[in-house]
Amino acid sequence: MRCLTQLYNTLGLFALSAMAYAGPPVEGALEKQPTNWHAIIMFCIFVALSMGITYWASSRTKSTADFYTAGGGITGRQNGLAIAGDYMSAATLLGLTALVYGSGFDGYLYMLSFFAGWPIILFMMAERLRNLGRFTFSDITAFRLDEGSVRTMAAISSLTVVCFYLIAQMVGAGQLIKLLFGLDYNIAIIGVGILMMVYVTFGGMVATTWVQIIKACMLLTGGTLVMVLAFSQFGFSFTTLMEKATSVHKLGLKLMTPGGLLADPINAISLGLGLMFGTAGLPHILMRFFTVTDAKEARKSVLYASGFVAYFFNVIFIMGLCAIIIVGQNPDFFEGGVIGGKLIGGGNMVAMHLAKAVGGDMLLGFMAAVAFATILAVVSGLALAGASAISHDLYSRVIMKGKATEAAEIRVSKIATICLGIVAIILGILFEKQNVAFMVGLAFGVAAAGNFPVLILSMYWKGLTTRGALFAGYGGLFSAVAFVVMSKSVWVDVLGNKVALFPYSQPALFAMPLAFLLAYVFSKTDSSARAKREIDAFEDQYIRAQTGFGAAGASKH
Amino acid sequence: MSVEIYERLRVNPKFQELVVTRGRFAWTLTFIVLTLFYGFVLAVAYFPAVMGQPVSEGSMLTVGVAVELSLFIFFWLLSALYVRRANSEFDALTQEVIKQARKEDK
Numbered sequence: 001m002r003c004l005t006q007l008y009n010t011l012g013l014f015a016l017s018a019m020a021y022a023g024p025p026v027e028g029a030l031e032k033q034p035t036n037w038h039a040i041i042m043f044c045i046f047v048a049l050s051m052g053i054t055y056w057a058s059s060r061t062k063s064t065a066d067f068y069t070a071g072g073g074i075t076g077r078q079n080g081l082a083i084a085g086d087y088m089s090a091a092t093l094l095g096l097t098a099l100v101y102g103s104g105f106d107g108y109l110y111m112l113s114f115f116a117g118w119p120i121i122l123f124m125m126a127e128r129l130r131n132l133g134r135f136t137f138s139d140i141t142a143f144r145l146d147e148g149s150v151r152t153m154a155a156i157s158s159l160t161v162v163c164f165y166l167i168a169q170m171v172g173a174g175q176l177i178k179l180l181f182g183l184d185y186n187i188a189i190i191g192v193g194i195l196m197m198v199y200v201t202f203g204g205m206v207a208t209t210w211v212q213i214i215k216a217c218m219l220l221t222g223g224t225l226v227m228v229l230a231f232s233q234f235g236f237s238f239t240t241l242m243e244k245a246t247s248v249h250k251l252g253l254k255l256m257t258p259g260g261l262l263a264d265p266i267n268a269i270s271l272g273l274g275l276m277f278g279t280a281g282l283p284h285i286l287m288r289f290f291t292v293t294d295a296k297e298a299r300k301s302v303l304y305a306s307g308f309v310a311y312f313f314n315v316i317f318i319m320g321l322c323a324i325i326i327v328g329q330n331p332d333f334f335e336g337g338v339i340g341g342k343l344i345g346g347g348n349m350v351a352m353h354l355a356k357a358v359g360g361d362m363l364l365g366f367m368a369a370v371a372f373a374t375i376l377a378v379v380s381g382l383a384l385a386g387a388s389a390i391s392h393d394l395y396s397r398v399i400m401k402g403k404a405t406e407a408a409e410i411r412v413s414k415i416a417t418i419c420l421g422i423v424a425i426i427l428g429i430l431f432e433k434q435n436v437a438f439m440v441g442l443a444f445g446v447a448a449a450g451n452f453p454v455l456i457l458s459m460y461w462k463g464l465t466t467r468g469a470l471f472a473g474y475g476g477l478f479s480a481v482a483f484v485v486m487s488k489s490v491w492v493d494v495l496g497n498k499v500a501l502f503p504y505s506q507p508a509l510f511a512m513p514l515a516f517l518l519a520y521v522f523s524k525t526d527s528s529a530r531a532k533r534e535i536d537a538f539e540d541q542y543i544r545a546q547t548g549f550g551a552a553g554a555s556k557h
Numbered sequence: 558m559s560v561e562i563y564e565r566l567r568v569n570p571k572f573q574e575l576v577v578t579r580g581r582f583a584w585t586l587t588f589i590v591l592t593l594f595y596g597f598v599l600a601v602a603y604f605p606a607v608m609g610q611p612v613s614e615g616s617m618l619t620v621g622v623a624v625e626l627s628l629f630i631f632f633w634l635l636s637a638l639y640v641r642r643a644n645s646e647f648d649a650l651t652q653e654v655i656k657q658a659r660k661e662d663k
Contacts (some may be wrong), residue, residue, distance in 0.1 A: 104606070105621055109601060112625050116594045119632045121588075123583040123639055256619040257609025258601045265602040272598050296648055299640045306636055310629045366640060375577035542562045546576055547651050551657075 036181035038365025039372075043093070046373050050199065057203035060183060064406045065552075067204035067292040068135040068388050076297040080304020083288050087279070087309060088219060089169065090176060090374045092316070093367075097351035098274070100320025101328070104245075104255035111313040117276035118306035125280060126302050127295035127460045129312050131548040132541065136385075137286040137451070141458045144537035146279045146466040146530065148398050150454075153473040155389040155398075157400045157450035158283040160477065162386035163427075165282075165443040166288030166420070173375040179345050180352065180368040189428040192376060197421035199273055199380045200387065200552060201414045205291060209378045214405060217371070217375040220312060220362075226351070227315045229358035230322035245324040249338075251388040255324075267504045274396030276507035278444030281451035284385035323354040330357060353408065361545060383420050384529045387426045390416040438489035445484055449476035449511035457546060462538040468523025476515030483507030529551050565658040576648045582642065584637050593628060 005218075009482070065071050100107035133139045138154035170189055177188035200205045232243040242256070249255050278286060292298050331337040333353045335344055341350055352371075356364040391413030396404045404412075455471045457464045484490055486501035504510075523531070544550045566572050601621065608621030655656055 059617065082600065105619070107600075108622060108625055112594075112628060113598070116632060119636045119639075120587055122636050123587045127643070149581070221642070239617045246617070250563065254609065256617075258605035258621060258623055263605070265599055265601060268598050268602050272595065276594075296644050299643055303633075303636050303640045307633055310633050314626070314629065383591045539567065543563045543566050545573070546579075547655055549566060549655050 003017050009470070010161065013464035027110055033268065033324045036180060036365060036368060038361050039181055039368035040365075041367050043372050046214070046369055047195065049214065050195075050207070050373075050376075053214075054199050054203035054207040057206035057210065058518050058554055060206055061202075064135070066188065066206065066390065067410050068287070068384075070205040070209050074297075075289040076291075076292060077304050077431050078209070079288060079292050079297065079301035080292075080307065081216045082209045082212040083285065083301060083305035084308035084312075085219070085374075085377050086218035086285055086288060087305065088216070088312060088374070089378045090172065090371045092312070093219065093223065093371060093374065094176070094348045094351050095454025096313070096316050097320045097323065097354070100317055100319045101323045101350045102347065104249070105257055106259045108313075110260065113272050113275045115306065115310055115313060116201040116272070118302060119277040119308065120276060121280050122299060122302040123345050124456070125459070126289060127491050128545045129286065129289040130295045130298035131545050131551045132459070133286075134552040135287075135290060136190055136388050137283060137455055138389075138393050141454055142397070143458070145469055146534075148401075150466060150469055150473075151257060151393040151398050153470055154451070155393040156452070157446055157473060158393075159386055159478045160445045160481075161281075161447050162382050162389070163423070164397065164439040164446070166386075166424045168429045168439040168443070169375060169379050169382070169422050171378050171431050171434070173372075173379070173486050174374070174428055174432065175225050176371060179349065180371060185432055186429055189425055192379060193421045193425035193428070196383050196424075197418050199376075200383050200417045201423075201524070204382060206376075208384050209291060209487065211373075211380055212377045213360065214235070214306065215373045218306065218366075218373055222355075222367050223312060223319065224515050225364065226358060226367065227319050229363075230326055230354055231235075231318055233321070233326065233358070238358060241318075241321055241325075246384045248329055249324050264504075266509065267506070268526050270504050270506040270509035273512060274441075274444050274448050274506035276448075277447040277452045277512065280312070281447035281455065282443075283447075283451070284381040286451075286455075287381075287385050287388065289494040290552075294551070302421070317353060319354060323350045326357045327353045333357070335347045377401070379424070382423070383417050386420050387413045387416040410534060417421050425438070426455045434494070438484055438487070438494065440528060441489060442481065442484045445480035445511060446477055446505040448508045449475075449480040449515050451476075453512060453515040453519060457516070461523075462535055462542075463518075464519060465523045465526040465528075465534050467526040467528075467531065468519040468521075471520035471522040472515045475518040476511055479514050480507045480511040483511055488514075562658050565661055566593060566654060569654050571657070572588065572654045574652060575647060576614060579643065579647045586639055590632055590635065593631070597624060597628065 060071075061067050063071070078438075088359050096107055096111060099110060113133070129140065130135070133141055136154070136158070138151045138158075141154055143151045170192065174185045174189045177183050178185050181188070199211055202208075231241070234244065240539050246253050246255050251259075265466075286302070292301055327333050327350055328337060331339050333344055334341045344353070352364060354366060355367040359366075384432075391409050395412045396402065396409045400408075410540075437513065450473055453476055454464075454469050457472070458469065483502050483504075484507055487503075487505060488500040489505065491497050491500045565583055608619065608624075609622050612618050612623050
């Protein structure tokens with residue numbers, strides 16, 4: 001009961017941590033589990049399959065376009081699955097099931113906030129991204145602005161997002177693998193890091209995309225299977241399920257009433273903005289829009305992706321509710337066999353226990369393998385986005401001013417991937433005992449305040465100049481970081497101070513308007529000749545954004 | 558990809574038609590999604606008790622859950638509507654505009 005109460009009290013924070021990984025609180029809960037052979041065998045099958053794909057992909061990865069965007073030849077449906085795979089991390093499966101299990105309605109509400117960004121991305125961004133961009137989203141901001149400084153800025157904030165997100169994923173991965181597979185934490189981290197480096201350096205975007213597609217299919221299949229098996233115990237009747245769930249859950253009938261998550265309207269709006277526009281500023285998600293042939297396929301990919309995401313969130317909702325009875329009333333899943341005590345393996349193991357309860361060791365093994373595959377796919381996407389910021393933006397466009405050969409650029413991106421992998425392993429090991437929940441909040445905050453305003457203004461506002469973009473980008477980046485550092489998750493939980501200086505968990509509501517304001521003020525007061533040229537150049541960019549005329553096409557194989 | 562082609566694209570009345578119609582459509586849909594979503598978030602924050610009411614006497618389905626499920630479905634249907642119209646009507650118009658601009662090039 002204590003665990004649940006604690007979960008309930010720290011819901012806002014927990015919700016953020018749920019985004020990236022199934023982060024069990026660092027205390028206790030992390031003892032190694034007995035080695036799980038079913039899971040390891042199924043995971044080996046997945047690794048063998050993905051290695052086969054990487055081998056095949058490596059023969060098709062020759063040009064920079066192949067490496068960054070799989071030659072631009074991915075179809076809308078494939079890309080939709082891959083985006084869904086990028087977006088739904090192990091957290092979605094484990095953290096959100098646990099959230100529904102613990103607090104019902106709030107978990108569902110959180111999932112809606114996580115979903116609502118997709119229609120906006122479709123209506124406002126998808127086709128312009130595809131029409132203007134080539135390899136990275138800075139291609140769009142640098143379209144008419146000063147290439148050197150704007151790309152450097154975009155690369156810095158992309159790398160910030162990627163690094164924080166990577167740390168959160170790595171630490172989550174290590175803890176999860178320790179729990180599920182009974183492997184040592186450091187071995188798990190090194191394993192994840194090495195597999196990620198292999199996928200990305202040899203197979204580039206082709207391999208990364210296919211790893212994500214396979215993983216998304218595994219996740220959808222596994223989740224659906226568990227849901228159907230669990231729901232069948234209630235005769236597929238929502239009424240029966242809810243009657244039983246509300247009668248045993250400590251919240252009783254309040255289970256389906258809003259709880260603490262969004263009680264404070266300012267925090268609620270800020271979290272909503274952060275999730276919605278953070279998604280629209282995540283470099284590894286934006287990069288996926290350049291892998292399809294044209295704007296038509298870009299739109300389709302969002303439709304498929306949001307359909308899969310919406311479907312899966314509802315599956316998770318049912319899973320979480322079923323788990324209240326199937327897991328929550330079974331003493332086998334509690335430490336010492338005390339119902340309502342501490343769940344074996346920590347609060348985030350709800351989905352795994354449910355899999356075991358309805359499908360035995362085989363299904364548990366499959367779901368554990370799915371969780372591992374999920375982490376691998378997400379870190380690979382992140383590593384590729386980080387590597388492209390280094391090799392395409394910084395090396396090729398800023399340092400070499402576009403004169404680098406394709407071979408040199410690919411070599412740099414492979415080296416960058418290996419460096420990022422090593423950094424991720426080291427940081428993952430260093431941060432083992434830290435509470436890394438804030439890093440996801442930081443990643444989304446920086447994406448929403450550092451990347452998104454500049455990106456959307458460069459597409460929509462003629463008046464944006466290089467000066468305005470730089471102030472907005474750096475201003476958004478630093479204010480998002482500052483707000484997170486002053487918020488409870490860092491100031492109190494990490495630095496050990498008593499009271500948070502910034503009372504909200506998500507900085508978006510404050511950092512985003514600041515970035516827009518800076519962009520406006522410093523563009524409007526920019527009367528240089530360069531600013532005038534940049535404003536004049538908007539017209540051509542606008543026509544290309546609208547029609548796709550002149551957009552980078554799919555490369556021929 | 559000459560500047561003149563961009564200029565010819567720009568002056569084509571069909572291009573203006575495309576931009577205005579598609580822009581209005583996209584902004585309307587965006588407005589609907591943002592209003593419903595943030596309206597719902599605020600409703601949850603200010604009227605949690607209403608959200609916890611059953612949709613009908615004795616039902617296990619609460620207003621909040623019912624609204625949320627319908628928002629999931631409605632937002633996705635709006636996306637489908639946009640993709641359908643953009644991939645047929647707007648894309649056809651785009652192709653036509655580009656074709657005309659290319660023709661004058663020769």
